[in-house]
Amino acid sequence: MKSFIEYSPDSDFPIENLPFGVFTSAQNHEKHIGVAIGDLILDLHVIAHLFDGPLLKSKQNVFKEQKLNEFMGLTRPYWVEARNTIQKLLDATNPTLQNDSALRQRAFVKQSEAQMHVPAEIGDYTDFYSSLHHATNVGIMFRGKDNALFPNWKHLPVGYHGRSSSIVVSGTPIHRPYGQTLPVEDADPHFGPSRLMDFELEMAAFVGGPPTQLGERITAKEAGDRIFGFALMNDWSARDIQKWEYIPLGPFTAKNLGTTISPWIVTIEALRPYIVENFPQDPTPFSYLRHDDNFNFDIKLEVDIKSEKSAVSTTVCRSNYRYMYWTAKQQLAQQTVTGCNIRPGDVLGSGTISGEASDSYGSMLELAWKGTKPIRLLTGEERKFIQDGDTVTLRGYCVDDDGVRIGFGKCEGKLLPAIPFEE
């Protein structure tokens, strides 16, 4: 497949990818839906009339929305038709867009000149805890090797409801938060800036399909058509605040200070060539959590830290989505097992994705092992946790045997100093 749009072989956004996002530009202050191709964005608002397939012909309005929810609220056959139409329009052999210079002028925007936005209205966001190595690492650190995993962990995808309002798009700075912590066990708590700021390397699965009704369950077998695609996610965490507040109802203000997502949603269609075997599960989960097909993906994940003092980034983590014990289908089945209704645009966070190797851990908590093994950056600086001025960048990409590479772009955020608390 070859597009008339030129891009380098290591672009995240070849014609095989075609992820969806929402952008504004200097020419256009209204949010438009777009698709990334090379260094450009194809503005779907402008070419909505070209979606003339049997399904989308009467649904072209979904591409004129300011968010992806209406499009995501359709079903997979619509998504596939949209992808095929876009791929055809971008193909080097197709003249429709290529040779219509007036339309072409209006339909493409440089990514460098666009401002990306959170691509969908995220009605509800759930964060799971589905990487075996991550859960085991945290368990060993806090409870010892023999009690690392809680008894429920291998029976169901443990998860909790997160905060939707504080999900922001890549590039948004995050302030170090103030909060309560307990620096000395059994002493009085302390109020001040968090001292243990961390990233969490996650992926966000966006839910698609029509909304369900309260009481309706979606089993893992039925869940495949309900996952629209994936983005990268950094679930910023204040470890010291978390530790003090989370008993007994779970993480709260330690996690709602900001959650960064990458702007482009890579679809399941684009990811299909990179499907790998599911993580082996023992014990066999209950029927509602079982599905026979593979729904795991070979997505290489990396995290860079760049200190404010230097232009040099250090890759501190090399992980992979394939380390997920529970699949996104299983997460959705768990989300809905008691009848919780879902809406297109909902997000299922994977939880921190850690591999087995110590350089594949998806958080500073694990990489520097609770501060006991500081990470050395290329600049010689040491890190136990994230420092003010540090920029944290998540990247993800897939490569197949033929060398076809698709990427997720980046999920980046800079940690700014705490805003002083004035009484």
Next chain:
Amino acid sequence: MKSFIEYSPDSDFPIENLPFGVFTSAQNHEKHIGVAIGDLILDLHVIAHLFDGPLLKSKQNVFKEQKLNEFMGLTRPYWVEARNTIQKLLDATNPTLQNDSALRQRAFVKQSEAQMHVPAEIGDYTDFYSSLHHATNVGIMFRGKDNALFPNWKHLPVGYHGRSSSIVVSGTPIHRPYGQTLPVEDADPHFGPSRLMDFELEMAAFVGGPPTQLGERITAKEAGDRIFGFALMNDWSARDIQKWEYIPLGPFTAKNLGTTISPWIVTIEALRPYIVENFPQDPTPFSYLRHDDNFNFDIKLEVDIKSEKSAVSTTVCRSNYRYMYWTAKQQLAQQTVTGCNIRPGDVLGSGTISGEASDSYGSMLELAWKGTKPIRLLTGEERKFIQDGDTVTLRGYCVDDDGVRIGFGKCEGKLLPAIPFEE
């Protein structure tokens, strides 16, 4: 104060109340914003042009929305002007509405002929755990008297993010959920219908004012202008599912099977005459959680259970909002302390409100003390938890020294049998 609309002295909705809601009717399939007065609803969409005060004259469009968020997103002076305008229009001495028979015909709808809806788009819903007696009761049951309260409980309002999508309006039936439980300690988990279905007597505080930015804090001192009003809330809970799933990240599917709210939001303006002293707090909380004024309310709360077999309801709980240890201002301060942004329409759930007396406990878990002290209904039936076919009704009202009474209407839901799980 006397209205030209007649109602009985024990009406929940006298002219002193004027709660806001959203309704449709046979005449009107589009959602309209209305205010309850006696047995009627005053349709604000129809009389939007009568909001001619200095502030609202240019904002009449907020009353033509299909939800309350735009109105809630204004500030308290706007809310006060709206209340004053409505009170004036309904006053027995005011001819504007009273004597315009054509307008009057269109502007009033019988509550019995209207369908109520969730009154706002609830972007995020947080559930707190702010009643001392409830937290203590649960603590004693599961950890014994000496460790009843966790160390953080008196230092901060413990809370967790809930599920927005599954908040439904009074009258919506709830299905008993399927889920995983651990009937025998250290044995294998079981999958089937929950056997321990419970209600939780709560109140929902609706957040108002313009949205804040990520990183912005609202201290308890600043939070007063950010609470728009209150409704009743039943946070249905599957206790057996909760017990198995909640370690270590908190309640998840045990709580997202449905949360019922009453349709009318009673404003802070209406509640002012019923303000009482805050619950004494020891230790004194950190500065961001302190406010000097009273923001506690004498709201009498009751819970009725009615079995399907009988027409007789039994009041199983008599509690009061005044038992809240943490105020809604303090809850909002905690919600935002790390910089979490808020949006008008967000909900802060109080947590189960229990008093000291054993008939004031706000859940079956406490009333029947973990099933050890079954409750006897007036029909002679016993209840340890909620049975299929039971209707649970929450009511709330305030009475002042002059006998002026305002109420919250009701928050009702019937528990239906589980929908069988078919493989």
